[in-house]
Amino acid sequence: MTRITRRRLLAGVAAASLPVALPAEAAGLDDVSIVRMLIDAHKAAVGRWDDLAVVWPDEESVALWEKLSAEKDDAAAAVCFYRPTTIEGVHAKAEYIFGCEDFVDQEANDDWTRAELVSGFLPPVMGT
Template sequence: MTRITRRRLLGGAAAASLSVPLPEAAAGMDDLAIVRMLIDAHRAAIARWSNLPETWSDQAAVAMWEKASCEKNKAAEALCFYRPTSLEGVHAKAEYMVGCGDFVDQEANDDWTREELISGFLPAGKDLKPWTEKES
């Protein structure tokens, strides 16, 4: 029987707040294991996308590229919007995202805003509200 702990409860709340559902394999895993699983899934999707041929000579190649792009985007969304519930999870997620162009290259990336990226590190229910300049 699985014991209900504060960490598991917070992990469930974090997963429930996701706009992208976690894979079924995440059930019962601790926070750091979930973050590592999401990182591994993103790395694998990038590898599949990167290994596609440079030229697209037919519809099948275009369909393969679209499928690989969709998988890469879904893996990136799952990692971006997952809110770790432990310091270890936050650290692992931040370390990976800082070194990954999908997340840090803001000029080439219009998939998410800085606010969305930062909000992915905040506790469930907390969101980053961009400041507004007050008129003088």
């Protein structure tokens, strides 16, 4: 198990200091609604990916799997790196992330470091 050190945490914060591109539908929404919208988008992407019945090595199936995988990864990145601006947004995001194996099952995947997950709850690094 990798320990979270100050250096790793700060490196994760620096890596995640870029703003997340939000969908156009987020315009005018409050923070909690944005968090819920991102969560719903991730759940939908995971559902489409899970429902895919692939007969390998059909090229069309491989292309669809790659497309759905990219959608799922993009939706997960939006959830991970969006920084809620309210305590309610933090709670909604934390409840979802820490109950979703895409984020917390570190032995099943290596998509997210703990530092990256934590950095999505911290304010941006000053000067970025």
